[in-house]
Amino acid sequence: MMLQLSGVHVHYGHIHALRGIDLSVQIGEVVTLIGANGAGKSTLLMSLFGQPRVSSGRIVFDGEDITRLPTHVIARRDISLVPEGRRIFPRMTVMENLLMGAVMANPDNLEVDLKRMYALFPILEERLEQRAGTLSGGEQQMLAIARALMARPKLLLLDEPSLGLAPLYIKKIFQTLRELNQNYGVTILLIEQNAHHALRVAHRGYVLQHGRIVMTGAGRDLLASAEVRAAYLEGGNPGN
Amino acid sequence: MPPFVAAGDAPTWAERGRDAAGIALIALLLGIPMIGLTTVDQGGALRVLTRWPLLAAFVAAVFCGRLLLRHALDLLKRRRRGRPGAAAEDEESGRRGVRMIGWAGWLAFGAALVLPLVFSDNRYVVDTATTVLIYVMLGWGLNVVVGLAGLLDLGHAAFYAVGAYAYALLSTQFGWGFWAALPVAGLVAAVFGLALGWPCLRLRGDYLAIVTLGFGEIVRVALVNWTDFSGGPNGISSIPRPSFFGLPFAPSGDAPTFAASFGLEFSPMHRIIFLYYVILALSLLTNALVSRLRRLPAGRAWEAMREDEIACRALGMNVTNVKLSAFALGAMLGGLAGVFFAARQGFISPESFTFNESAIILSIVVLGGMGSQLGVVLASLVLVLIPEIGRDFSEYRMLLFGAAMILIMVWRPGGILSRREPTLRHAAAEGGHA
Numbered sequence: 001m002m003l004q005l006s007g008v009h010v011h012y013g014h015i016h017a018l019r020g021i022d023l024s025v026q027i028g029e030v031v032t033l034i035g036a037n038g039a040g041k042s043t044l045l046m047s048l049f050g051q052p053r054v055s056s057g058r059i060v061f062d063g064e065d066i067t068r069l070p071t072h073v074i075a076r077r078d079i080s081l082v083p084e085g086r087r088i089f090p091r092m093t094v095m096e097n098l099l100m101g102a103v104m105a106n107p108d109n110l111e112v113d114l115k116r117m118y119a120l121f122p123i124l125e126e127r128l129e130q131r132a133g134t135l136s137g138g139e140q141q142m143l144a145i146a147r148a149l150m151a152r153p154k155l156l157l158l159d160e161p162s163l164g165l166a167p168l169y170i171k172k173i174f175q176t177l178r179e180l181n182q183n184y185g186v187t188i189l190l191i192e193q194n195a196h197h198a199l200r201v202a203h204r205g206y207v208l209q210h211g212r213i214v215m216t217g218a219g220r221d222l223l224a225s226a227e228v229r230a231a232y233l234e235g236g237n238p239g240n
Numbered sequence: 241m242p243p244f245v246a247a248g249d250a251p252t253w254a255e256r257g258r259d260a261a262g263i264a265l266i267a268l269l270l271g272i273p274m275i276g277l278t279t280v281d282q283g284g285a286l287r288v289l290t291r292w293p294l295l296a297a298f299v300a301a302v303f304c305g306r307l308l309l310r311h312a313l314d315l316l317k318r319r320r321r322g323r324p325g326a327a328a329e330d331e332e333s334g335r336r337g338v339r340m341i342g343w344a345g346w347l348a349f350g351a352a353l354v355l356p357l358v359f360s361d362n363r364y365v366v367d368t369a370t371t372v373l374i375y376v377m378l379g380w381g382l383n384v385v386v387g388l389a390g391l392l393d394l395g396h397a398a399f400y401a402v403g404a405y406a407y408a409l410l411s412t413q414f415g416w417g418f419w420a421a422l423p424v425a426g427l428v429a430a431v432f433g434l435a436l437g438w439p440c441l442r443l444r445g446d447y448l449a450i451v452t453l454g455f456g457e458i459v460r461v462a463l464v465n466w467t468d469f470s471g472g473p474n475g476i477s478s479i480p481r482p483s484f485f486g487l488p489f490a491p492s493g494d495a496p497t498f499a500a501s502f503g504l505e506f507s508p509m510h511r512i513i514f515l516y517y518v519i520l521a522l523s524l525l526t527n528a529l530v531s532r533l534r535r536l537p538a539g540r541a542w543e544a545m546r547e548d549e550i551a552c553r554a555l556g557m558n559v560t561n562v563k564l565s566a567f568a569l570g571a572m573l574g575g576l577a578g579v580f581f582a583a584r585q586g587f588i589s590p591e592s593f594t595f596n597e598s599a600i601i602l603s604i605v606v607l608g609g610m611g612s613q614l615g616v617v618l619a620s621l622v623l624v625l626i627p628e629i630g631r632d633f634s635e636y637r638m639l640l641f642g643a644a645m646i647l648i649m650v651w652r653p654g655g656i657l658s659r660r661e662p663t664l665r666h667a668a669a670e671g672g673h674a
Contacts, residue, residue, distance in 0.1 A: 051553075085552060089544050
């Protein structure tokens with residue numbers, strides 16, 4: 001078991017944001033969590049890092065209880081986050097961004113890992129000395145993923161990687177995720193509003209609504225289910 | 241070039257005329273009280289005189305100046321837009337810019353090295369240059385906190401004061417020498433930096449600025465009121481001057497002096513020049529330290545934190561340590577500058593460490609271009625030399641100072657040298673071709 005949440009509750013003051021989440025990610029899986037705005041998707045992801053702290057429940061990562069660990073200690077476990085809105089370092093170069101991703105990693109792996117990133121994202125190698133803020137949105141998202149991968153995570157968390165990207169880039173991002181999972185054995189927990197793409201990539205999916213998990217199942221089954229289609233797909237544009 | 245850009249690109253003369261007329265009108269309104277009317281003392285009675293011709297000339301000059309400026313700016317803009325492949329060229333010009341900054345740095349270094357030899361009998365020049373270097377050192381210290389780590393600090397003069405008082409007390413009370421007190425005072429200032437940094441860990445931007453402002457005032461007010469400790473508003477006087485590794489700069493006496501040991505005729509300039517070289521050495525050390533740190537993961541972490549603190553946390557960085565290290569290093573460098581200041585002046589009082597001082601140091605960092613080492617040097621030159629040059633303008637001196645600052649900010653909103661130099665160029669190039 002890579003990640004296991006059991007009975008997780010989170011409060012923001014009086015607001016009860018997560019109401020008893022049970023969620024698990026097996027080693028080698030791609031799991032997606034879909035839900036509408038305000039369902040609590042990002043809260044769930046951030047609570048893994050202790051921001052906000054869970055008010056009750058347990059989070060176990062790779063056999064270790066991380067529920068009460070300080071944020072930076074959790075982030076030093078084999079777990080990497082690609083934050084919502086990318087959050088690259090805009091005035092620093094692409095190269096410096098990648099180095100910051102490896103800041104806690106073993107320096108001996110640096111050259112090898114950089115080559116891996118160039119293979120995954122050739123565009124980054126072309127832009128190494130460019131300021132990251134001048135990249136396009138899609139390129140920035142790739143950089144954010146590459147930066148997270150520089151720490152050699154066993155579990156990669158992504159918070160809405162398709163947000164605000166052109167359809168072509170969205171396709172590319174999801175292809176990359178599949179490749180990472182199949183060729184590099186990275187376990188992935190993916191949070192998305194773009195249910196169509198996310199469920200096609202994922203082995204399993206959870207549907208979050210008002211802080212509760214209302215549905216779970218194989219990605220294909222959820223994609224076919226009438227409720228999911230009605231709530232998350234019909235209004236959107238499944239073709240993108 | 242897209243047509244809509246072209247349309248907006250070429251204002252007609254009528255438009256320019258209207259623009260200039262608007263500016264001239266403002267000049268007229270401002271000019272009536274400031275130029276058009278003047279008072280003269282006639283036998284004890286104050287009489288108002290008018291100077292309309294002068295005002296007319298002033299307004300006309302503003303009108304023509306604005307027209308010319310507009311025209312020049314448009315020409316420049318059109319030439320820049322017209323060039324194809326602007327992006328690639330920008331990259332290239334960036335590389336050229338970095339190379340030029342490197343050259344300018346070495347040039348400045350060379351000039352700083354020979355300056356006291358060229359002006360060896362001109363005390364005013366060497367003294368002013370020493371003042372510039374003190375501000376360079378203070379600017380570099382604050383640059384770590386504000387420019388690199390992005391923590392807005394409005395109380396840097398507090399660390400300057402801590403360093404100065406630490407040396408003053410160590411030397412007058414315990415008889416410590418300059419070189420022994422220097423590292424200790426630096427450490428004391430660093431501890432004060434930690435003391436300030438600790439409560440500020442959760443604060444950002446404006447809120448942090450307010451706390452640091454308060455901290456600066458606390459230190460100053462404590463120095464003013466704690467008379468037993470710091471001498472209060474009277475300050476501390478007769479602080480010993482640094483000696484040349486044990487040889488004092490004094491007219492020949494019983495003990496061997498600098499001049500006697502080197503077979504020179506005694507001159508008060510020896511000490512002035514020696515002090516200049518001391519602060520030059522301290523500054524160069526500071527520069528070497530900060531530039532080196534910037535290329536190490538520790539320094540890169542400062543810049544990453546300035547860019548995005550949340551992303552840093554997600555990458556597993558301990559933001560607390562990053563912030564505290566920036567505060568401590570910045571404070572230590574400020575403290576070292578303070579030690580030198582106390583040793584040079586021989587007298588310190590809380591007057592020297594007011595908020596005004598913090599504001600000037602911050603202006604140096606911001607005007608220089610946050611994070612740029614050479615920018616700090618240029619800004620220190622500007623901010624110290626303008627009031628000096630302005631002495632001829634007597635009461636208009638601060639007006640000149642303010643105007644210069646506004647002009648710099650209009651001309652270069654990001655500071656004189658706002659281009660950030662990547663922390664590793666060679667490694668990136670090697671990685672790219674490997």
